[in-house]
Amino acid sequence: MVAVLAASAVATVPFVPAAAAQQQGKVLRVALTTGIDHLNPFTAQLSAATQVGRFNYEFLTLPSAEDTQPTGGVAESWKTSDDKLTWTFTIRQGMKWSDGKPVTAQDPAYTFQRMLDDENARTANGSYVSNFASVSAPDDKTLVIKTKAPQSSMTSLDVPIVPKHIWEPIKDLNAPSTDEMAVVGVGSGPYLLTEYKKNEFVKFKANKDYWRGAPKVDELQLLQFKDAEAAVNALKQGEVDVINRLTPTQFDALKSEKNITTNKAPGRRYNELIINFGVKNVVDQPIGDGNPILKDLRVRKAIAQAIDTESIVQKVMNGYGQPGTGVVPAIYKSYTWTPSDAEKTKFDIAAANATLDQAGYAKGPDGIRVAPGGAKLEFRLVGHSNRPFDQRTAQFVGGWLKDIGIGVKQELVSDDEVDDRTTAGNYDLAISGYGTSPDPDYALSLNTCAGRPNAQGNGGSSATFFCDPRYEELYKKQLTEFDPAKRAEIVKQAQAVLAGEYVDVVLDYDNVLEAYRSDKFASFTKQPQPDGAILEQSGYWGVYGATPADAAAAGSEDGGSNTGLWIGIGAVVLVVLVGGGVLLGRRGKSADDRE
Amino acid sequence: MTEALSSLDQPSALVDPDERRGGTGTTRFVLTKIGEALASLVLVVVLGFFLFRMLPGDPVRTMVRDRPTDAKMMAELREQMGVDKPLLVQFWDYITGLLTGDMGQSYILRQPVAGLIGERLWPTILLVGSATVLAILLGLWLGIRAAWRRDSTFDRAQTGIALTLWSVPQFWLGLILLVATNGLFPSRGMHSPDVEPGFFSEGLDVLHHLVLPCLTLLVVFYAQYMLVMRSSLIGEMNSDYLTTARAKGLRDELVRRKHAVPNALLPTVTLIFIQFGMVVSGAVSVEAVFSWPGLGQLLYTSLQGPDLPLLQGVFVVLAGAVVVMNLFAELLYRVLDPRVRTA
Numbered sequence: 052m053v054a055v056l057a058a059s060a061v062a063t064v065p066f067v068p069a070a071a072a073q074q075q076g077k078v079l080r081v082a083l084t085t086g087i088d089h090l091n092p093f094t095a096q097l098s099a100a101t102q103v104g105r106f107n108y109e110f111l112t113l114p115s116a117e118d119t120q121p122t123g124g125v126a127e128s129w130k131t132s133d134d135k136l137t138w139t140f141t142i143r144q145g146m147k148w149s150d151g152k153p154v155t156a157q158d159p160a161y162t163f164q165r166m167l168d169d170e171n172a173r174t175a176n177g178s179y180v181s182n183f184a185s186v187s188a189p190d191d192k193t194l195v196i197k198t199k200a201p202q203s204s205m206t207s208l209d210v211p212i213v214p215k216h217i218w219e220p221i222k223d224l225n226a227p228s229t230d231e232m233a234v235v236g237v238g239s240g241p242y243l244l245t246e247y248k249k250n251e252f253v254k255f256k257a258n259k260d261y262w263r264g265a266p267k268v269d270e271l272q273l274l275q276f277k278d279a280e281a282a283v284n285a286l287k288q289g290e291v292d293v294i295n296r297l298t299p300t301q302f303d304a305l306k307s308e309k310n311i312t313t314n315k316a317p318g319r320r321y322n323e324l325i326i327n328f329g330v331k332n333v334v335d336q337p338i339g340d341g342n343p344i345l346k347d348l349r350v351r352k353a354i355a356q357a358i359d360t361e362s363i364v365q366k367v368m369n370g371y372g373q374p375g376t377g378v379v380p381a382i383y384k385s386y387t388w389t390p391s392d393a394e395k396t397k398f399d400i401a402a403a404n405a406t407l408d409q410a411g412y413a414k415g416p417d418g419i420r421v422a423p424g425g426a427k428l429e430f431r432l433v434g435h436s437n438r439p440f441d442q443r444t445a446q447f448v449g450g451w452l453k454d455i456g457i458g459v460k461q462e463l464v465s466d467d468e469v470d471d472r473t474t475a476g477n478y479d480l481a482i483s484g485y486g487t488s489p490d491p492d493y494a495l496s497l498n499t500c501a502g503r504p505n506a507q508g509n510g511g512s513s514a515t516f517f518c519d520p521r522y523e524e525l526y527k528k529q530l531t532e533f534d535p536a537k538r539a540e541i542v543k544q545a546q547a548v549l550a551g552e553y554v555d556v557v558l559d560y561d562n563v564l565e566a567y568r569s570d571k572f573a574s575f576t577k578q579p580q581p582d583g584a585i586l587e588q589s590g591y592w593g594v595y596g597a598t599p600a601d602a603a604a605a606g607s608e609d610g611g612s613n614t615g616l617w618i619g620i621g622a623v624v625l626v627v628l629v630g631g632g633v634l635l636g637r638r639g640k641s642a643d644d645r646e
Numbered sequence: 647m648t649e650a651l652s653s654l655d656q657p658s659a660l661v662d663p664d665e666r667r668g669g670t671g672t673t674r675f676v677l678t679k680i681g682e683a684l685a686s687l688v689l690v691v692v693l694g695f696f697l698f699r700m701l702p703g704d705p706v707r708t709m710v711r712d713r714p715t716d717a718k719m720m721a722e723l724r725e726q727m728g729v730d731k732p733l734l735v736q737f738w739d740y741i742t743g744l745l746t747g748d749m750g751q752s753y754i755l756r757q758p759v760a761g762l763i764g765e766r767l768w769p770t771i772l773l774v775g776s777a778t779v780l781a782i783l784l785g786l787w788l789g790i791r792a793a794w795r796r797d798s799t800f801d802r803a804q805t806g807i808a809l810t811l812w813s814v815p816q817f818w819l820g821l822i823l824l825v826a827t828n829g830l831f832p833s834r835g836m837h838s839p840d841v842e843p844g845f846f847s848e849g850l851d852v853l854h855h856l857v858l859p860c861l862t863l864l865v866v867f868y869a870q871y872m873l874v875m876r877s878s879l880i881g882e883m884n885s886d887y888l889t890t891a892r893a894k895g896l897r898d899e900l901v902r903r904k905h906a907v908p909n910a911l912l913p914t915v916t917l918i919f920i921q922f923g924m925v926v927s928g929a930v931s932v933e934a935v936f937s938w939p940g941l942g943q944l945l946y947t948s949l950q951g952p953d954l955p956l957l958q959g960v961f962v963v964l965a966g967a968v969v970v971m972n973l974f975a976e977l978l979y980r981v982l983d984p985r986v987r988t989a
Contacts, residue, residue, distance in 0.1 A: 078840075467701060
């Protein structure tokens with residue numbers, strides 16, 4: 052029975068190429084290495100899924116490709132009232148949903164109102180509307196949003212705008228039907244969803260009526276890969292066209308490949324070493340078991356002086372990063388803090404030693420410094436055991452701190468234990484990091500008093516447990532400052548205050564490492580320009596701007612050239628596989644005959 | 647469960663006439679084994695809940711990692727996910743849900759766990775099932791040959807190859823095959839996005855995708871069948887009844903096939919059943935390498951969270967499969983081998 056099945060498989064294999072023949076047209080195939088939870092833009096949370104929403108739906112406004120400054124989407128223009136509490140958006144005329152209905156102010160009004168009314172609609176992007184007081188659409192051209200307090204992120208709300216006429220009749224946003232094409236198949240973005248094979252791929256067709264103009268490729272495919280090495284292999288063999296999230300090793304290996312172009316871009320993540328300065332929860336009760344010696348600013352300063360961020364970039368990141376300064380990564384140029392000479396903490400082991408000497412921490416016979424009370428300067432360093440960055444960084448930090456008479460005990464543990472321990476304050480030093488948004492508010496909010504966990508140890512999103520009145524004031528001020536230049540100045544000041552307290556040392560900003568088939572695609576729109584990322588963007592610019600290489604070359608590349616070969620190999624392999632079974636069955640029969 | 651019971655009654659009724667101590671012995675044996683299996687299942691369910699709750703980490707923080715959120719949203723998520731309730735209440739909800747087939751809701755994917763497992767079951771059965779069947783055929787065939795020509799070059803070579811392949815890490819072997827076949831077979835998933843619709847073309851597309859992951863599993867799986875078959879046949883080979891058979895003038899090949907192999911098959915049959923329960927979990931790394939949308943990959947996803955309801959759902963299903971298959975193996979062994987009944 053099995054032998055028959057397997058034999059029929061062998062017999063049918065040669066017909067596969069006809070069925071699986073490469074589609075001719077211009078197809079862009081992107082390797083996804085993260086999962087998709089939902090297509091429903093209200094509930095989709097995983098990063099690949101939010102990307103699907105970005106392609107399928109236009110935003111009210113979005114960060115520009117050039118410099119991530121707000122640019123128009125569904126809204127053509129916008130203005131705010133003098134008290135910065137009322138926002139009036141003028142809706143672009145002539146935009147259409149893919150079912151032909153016009154896009155009006157009713158659509159964004161409905162989208163935001165639904166998020167205010169329906170808990171499920173807040174699942175993915177709820178934080179953007181938590182400060183909204185009201186949303187209305189006095190006419191089809193005008194959207195008015197009133198906020199409870201000034202909110203500077205109003206021009207970069209990362210919320211896909213959905214068609215009211217499709218979504219209004221849907222009562223339960225958690226219903227599985229909200230992931231089906233009948234619902235998510237109506238969009239207004241550059242690419243429209245056409246097919247979704249769960250856990251495998253998503254297909255889009257180019258939106259010919261897209262208001263910015265139709266994309267240059269006809270079809271977009273997102274193919275899911277669980278294994279990064281397998282994805283890299285697929286790029287080499289032409290099964291996919293673009294891939295991101297490469298490791299430095301993979302990136303270096305791809306550099307020398309023919310027909311592949313690599314792209315290194317500034318990333319929106321920062322890595323930091325957080326220092327437990329005697330952390331407290333949101334009601335100012337001390338929590339955790341941090342070493343009290345670290346309450347001494349001079350010790351923290353010495354630690355910061357002993358860390359060579361340049362070496363971290365060169366030796367840990369293989370050069371694929373930039374040394375860190377503040378919590379806004381260098382990709383967001385206008386908000387990045389560049390310390391003055393006076394503010395800068397230079398890598399200087401001698402100076403760090405001098406700082407500790409002056410503070411009265413003398414070296415003991417074993418080279419480890421001792422506090423006046425007799426306690427040794429020995430700290431635990433918590434990090435993620437599965438991250439090469441943490442492993443290498445922990446070694447370097449341990450070495451440098453040893454040079455200034457501080458002992459380090461590495462405690463590399465699981466992601467969740469790192470989360471647990473850093474949330475509960477059970478660490479001395481810890482390697483941490485965050486991804487940030489184009490608007491600096493998020494990066495700054497990670498270090499506000501309110502971000503600390505509550506008395507039950509829940510609810511916090513604080514990176515450092517920082518709580519400083521000067522910082523709080525600057526944080527509030529930047530939120531209500533709408534002059535970009537002035538706001539940038541305040542944002543930088545806030546980062547300087549944070550750095551001056553040495554509660555963390557920003558180690559580096561990781562580069563985004565990507566690669567694409569240059570034989571199939573000539574260029575992509577990068578964000579920011581000219582040296583930004585292709586896929587890791589806030590928006591859809593990369594795939595929207597994908598320009599195929601010479602069409603003839605792209606079409607003939609890998610369609611049927613090696614199909615004959617694989618038919619042969621496939622057949623041989625299957626024959627070998629089932630050989631045992633077939634033979635066993637046949638022999639059995641002949642034995643019966645002979646008996 | 648009733649279905650399993652009735653199908654079990656059948657063979658035990660058949661062997662009854664041979665049973666010296668009468669029917670009660672068999673019934674008691676069957677009931678005892680089923681009772682043991684049920685007890686194991688209950689333990690699995692309870693352990694599955696409390697064991698994973700001992701993992702460090704706050705599921706809500708895990709979920710919102712790297713995304714802008716505020717305290718209010720996190721509280722809402724906590725409530726939606728039910729993790730704000732006391733542990734015992736959560737346990738009660740879990741048990742009562744499980745009895746009605748509701749395995750809870752995945753934290754990360756926000757879908758019912760039972761549905762997620764259901765849609766992943768078929769791809770795994772296809773992959774692991776075909777690899778196992780082929781591995782059994784290949785393993786038994788090679789094992790019989792190797793044992794019959796014990797200590798020959800063939801035997802030593804086959805045993806060496808089998809032991810080597812058995813110890814090769816599956817994900818590594820998978821990657822090697824991917825690179826070595828140089829794009830002849832798809833490297834990911836079960837379906838190609840470019841396939842023309844139609845039962846025939848789609849079926850062929852799945853077969854095309856199946857080749858590499860199936861081959862990887864087969865290469866690793868077949869070794870144990872070969873080695874067990876080989877050693878149990880070698881055990882039989884010195885038996886008196888084979889000497890008798892040969893003395894009757896039967897040809898060597900006939901002696902092997904009609905007399906030695908059937909007796910030596912017993913340990914292998916048990917192994918096959920026990921392995922059927924275990925193989926699903928054995929597919930984890932292969933499914934990850936080839937992005938095969940099966941249960942193993944779901945387990946891999948659930949561990950990354952960790953997504954507790956999903957993790958315990960997959961755990962219960964996998965452990966349950968082992969328990970049930972073990973039960974079958976024990977019952978079947980009694981049917982196949984009279985010595986177990988009299989012992």
